[in-house]
Amino acid sequence: MEVGQMQRRLLEYTKSLFMEGVLDNQFLQLQQLQDESNPDFVAEVVSLFFADSERLLNDLTRALDQPTIDFKMVDSHVHQLKGSSSSIGAERIKNACVAFRNFCEEQNIEGCMSCLQQVKQEYCLVKNKLETLFRMEQQIVAAGGSIPMMELSF
C-alpha cells in the first residue's frame, strides 16, 4: 500500500474515533506532547493506561463480587480509572465512570454492576481502536512515511 494512502486512512480512522466520541481533545494534546526527544510518548502512556485500567477493572470486578461491597474502595478505583481515562482522552470510559460513581454514591449494586459491564465494554472498544491506530502508525513508519498530525478541521 502506498504511504500516502495509508496516511490518509490513518487520518480518516483517527477522525472517526473523534466523531464516535471514543477519544477527545485530550488525546490530541497528548499527541502534541510527543516530539523528537520523546518519540514513543503516546504509545507509552497508552500502554500504561491499559495496564493500569486492567488492574483496576480486575480490582473492581473482585470488589463487586464480595458479599459486602466496600463502596468506598469501589469509588476510589473508579475515580482512578476516570482520572487516567480523562488523561488519555478516552472520553467514553470517562463518561461511563461518571455514571459509575453516581451509582456508587447511591450504593446501588445493580447500577454498579451494569456500569462495570459498560466500562469494560468501553475499555475493550478503546483498546481495540487504539491498538488499531498504533498498528496503522507502525505500518506507516515501517513503510518509511511520517505520521501525519491530526488536522483540526472537523
Next chain:
Amino acid sequence: MNYESKDTKTDLRGEVFKMWLNCWERISGNSYYIHHLYYQSIGSKRVRETWWRKVLITWLLFWTLVSLWIFWYMSSQATEKRREALGSMCDERARMLQDQFNVSMNHVQAMSILISTFHHGKNPSAIDQMTFTRYTERTAFERPLTSGVAYAVRVLRSEREEFEKQQGWTIKRMDTFEHNPVHKDEPSPIEEEYAPVIFAQDTVSHVISLDMLSGKEDRENVLRARASGKGVLTAPFRLLKTNRLGVILTFAVYKRELPSNATPNERIEATDGYLGGIFDIESLVEKLLQQLASKQTIFVNVYDITNLSQPISMYGSNVSDDGLWHVSTLNFGDPFRKHEMRCRFKQKAPWPLLAISTSIGILVIASLVGHIFQATVNRIAKVEEDYHGMMELKKKAEAADVAKSQFLATVSHEIRTPMNGVLGMLDMLMDTELDVTQQDYVRTAQASGKALVSLINEVLDQAKVESGKLELEAVSFNLRAILDDVLSLFSGKSQDKGVELAVYISDRVPETLIGDPGRFRQIITNLMGNSIKFTEKGHIFVTVYLVEEVVDSIEVETELSSSKNTLSGYPVADRCHSWKGFKTFNQDGSTSPFKSSSADLINLIVSVEDTGQGIPLEAQSRIFTPFMQVGPSISRTHGGTGIGLSISKYLVGRMKGEIGFVSIPNIGSTFTFTAVFGNGSSTSNEHNSQQMNNQPNSVSSEFQGMKALVVDPRPIRAKVSRYHIQRLGIQVEVVSDLLQCLSQIASGKVWEKDTSVSTLFVNNLRKLGCGFQSKLFLLANSISSSRANTSTDGVSIPSVIMKPLRSSMLAASLQRAMGVGNKGNIRNGELPSMSLRHLLLGRKILIVDDNNVNLKVAAAGLKRYGAAVVCVERGKKATELLTPPHQFDACFMDIQMPEMDGFEATKIIREMEHNFNNRIRRGEVSIEAYENVSNFHVPILAMTADVIQATYEECLRSGMDGYVSKPFEAEQLYREVSRFFPPIPDRSP
C-alpha cells in the same frame, strides 16, 4: 347596647354597668387573645377553637338570659301600670256611686224629717197619699239612685183596728215567697205590731197597705233602723213586681228628737214610722256608669259582702275571671252591711310589644356581636392557616430556588465542557498559519464562544449573586483591549443591522487598570448587548472617562449632549440625566472623594448610548430586577434571560460604583455606570508598551511616524476615528469637509481615510492627486454600503475598513494596504506557550499523583515547557521530598489520593516549612547553606478535574496556592504559574 341601656336606663344602671364591665373584659381578653394567637403553635389550635366555642355559647346564653329578664321586667311594668289604671278607674266609679248614694240617702233622711214634721207633728196630718206622691215625684232628681220611696207607719196591735178603720183598708201581709209573682192580698195575721205602708211614690204604689214587718228583709231592716236611728240597707233582693235586684234603705221616723246616745230601747219606743227608699242598683249603676267616658273599657261588679263567704252580686254579669281585677270598698253609710266594687278590663291585656321587641333586639345585637366574634375568630384561624400554608409554599419555593440554582450550575457546567472543546480547537486553529482576515474570523469566533461561556457564567453568577458568593479579582488589564474585544463581539450584529458601533476612551484613562476585567467586560457586554438588541438604526457609542473629567469639565458634557451632535446624527437621550441619581455627583462642589484617591484609584465613568427604541416609562422602575423584562413580547422578540442588568447592577456595586440610565422611548437609552479600579500603570509608563495582551501595541511601531487625515463632518465620529488611529501611533488631523481635505492633501502628506460619503469625492480626488502617495481608506458601516462604493468606484479601489473600528482590525487593514509585512505579527496562540517556556525553563517541579497515566501526562506537559519534573505517586513521598531544605520550585498535587490526600500532604508540608523558617529565623540553621533562601514556601498547586468554588476554597484553606484543571490547559497553567515565578530576569524589561 346603647339601645338597651337607654331602655332600662334608670333601673338597670347597675346591671348595665356590670354588662359593660363584662364586655370590656371580653374585648380586652380578645385583643390579648388575638395578640397571643400569633405566638401560639399549631398544636393549640384545637384547644383554642373549643375555647372560642365555649365563649361564644356562654355569650349567647348570657344575652338570652338578659333579654328574657328584660322582657319579664318590662311586661311586669306594663301590667303594673294597667293595674294602677284599673285601680284608679275603679276607685273613681266607687266614689261616684258612693257619693250619689249618699246624696240619695241624705235626701231620704230629709224626707223622714219632713214626714215626722208634717205627718206626725200636725193633727190632722198635712200629708196624704196625694201630696206624698206629688212631692216625691217632683223631688226624684234629688235621689238619683232611688227608684222609689215609701213610708210605713208603726201600728201596734192595739191600734190596728182603729188604724184600719181610719185608712179604709186592712193591713196586708207581704208575700214571703218573693219569687212568687202572685200577691196574696189576704189580711196580715195578728202580730204584735205592724208597719203598713201608707204613702208611696207612684213607682212603688203597689206596696201601700203592705205590712213591712211581714217581709223578711224588710222586717230585719225596719227593726235595725229603728234601733240604730241610722239609715239601714237590706241585702240585695229581687224587688217585688219589677223583679229586679235592689236594696232598700230604711230610716226610722221618731216621735221626738232623740239624743245621739239614746239606747236602742228608747229609740224603739220613740219610733213613729219608717221611711224606705228603694234602690234599683242594677239600673242605677248602669245609669251612673254611662255618664263616665271610659265605660267600655272595664267591667264593673258590685257585691254585698256582708257575708264574706257568700258575696251577693248586686250588679254586673259574672264573666269568667281573667286574673286582673281591682276591688274598691263602698261605704253606703250602713256599718252593718259591707259592699265592694270589683273592676276588670273588658279586653285582655295587649301583647307587650315593646318588651318583646326590646328583648328580641338585644338578642339580635348580641348574636350579631357573637357572629362577628365568630367570624373574626374563623378569619384569624383561616389567615393563620393560610399563613402556615404560605410558609410551607415559601419553603417549597426556596427549596425550588435552591434546586434551580443547582440545576443551573449543573447545566452550565455541562455546557461549559463541550464549549471548552470548541474554544480549545479555535485556540489551536489560531496557532496555524492564517492570513489576517482568517485570523480575525477565528478571533471573532473565539470571542463569541467566550461570550457564550460568559453567558453561562452569567447564569452561574446570578446564582452566586443570589447567595452572595461572588468574588471579584484584582488583576491588571487593558481596558482598551477589552473594549476592542467587546466591540468585535458585537461587530457582526451591528453590521447586519447597519448600526454604527464606536468606542471612545479618554486619553486620561490609564492603559492598565487593576480590577476584574472579566466582570468589567461582563457589564459592558450586558449593556451593549441590550443596546444592540433594541437598536435598529443609528449608533451605539461607548465612552469611558475619568469621573473627574466629567465633573470638572463642562465642556465634555456640553460637547456630547447637544442633540444634533451625535455619532450618527440621530438624537439621543441626554446621558447627563443618567447619572443624576449618583451619590458621588450629588455631593459635588468639593468632589474631593475622587481627587484625593485619584493617585492610585481610578474612577471611571462609562456610558453606553444607543438610539434604540428606549425603555417604556412604566418598565423603567423594574429594569434592574432579575428576570424582569419590559414585557413578555420582548423576550419572544429578542430572547435573553433578563438577568444581565441585575447582575450588572450588582457588579457595579461591587466595584464601588453606581449605575443609572435615562431612556426616552423611540429616541434611545443611555446607561451610565461608574467603577473604581486600581491604577496599573502608576509604576512606570513604559510598562504600557509591554502588554501581556498582544493587542494593538505589537504593531504600533510599524506605523510610527505616519500621518493621517480624517475627514468627517461629525465631530464626535471624527474624534472616535482619531482616537483609534492615534492608538496605532499615527498622527491624526481632523477636517470636517472635503474642500479642506483637498487643500490639506495638496500640502502633501501621507494621509488616509474618510467617511462613507460618496464616490464623487473619490473622483475629485483622482483628478487632483496624480503622483500622490497617500492611501485612501473608506470607513464603512456595513457590508452593503461598502459594496456600493466598490461597484461605483471602478478603477482605483480604496480600501474599505469596516466599522466598528478596532485597533487590531485597523492595523491589519493598514498592513495589508501598505504592504507592511504580515510576518512580523506575533501569532496569537504562541504567546502563552512561549511565555510558559520562559517561566518554566529549568524549574524543578514535583508532581504528585497516584494515577500513573495522569502522572505521565502531566509530566510530559510540563517537560514540554522545559521544566525538570520529578514524579511521585504518594502524598507521603511528596512530604519527604518537600521537607526543607529542598530544591523544588513548585509542586503540582493531586487532591484525591489514597493514604494521604493532597490537602493533608499540603498541610504537613506547610507545617514543616513553618518550623524550618522559624529555625532559620532563630539562627539555628544558617541561611547561606541554602542559597540564601530565607523563607521556604514552595508553591503548591492542586490538580483537580472538577473546578468548583468549594474545592478552590478548600485548597486555599489547606495552604495551597491555587489550582490547575486536569488535564492542563495552557492559558490557565500560565496564569497560575506566572503568579509564583518571576519572569526570568534577563528577559524582563
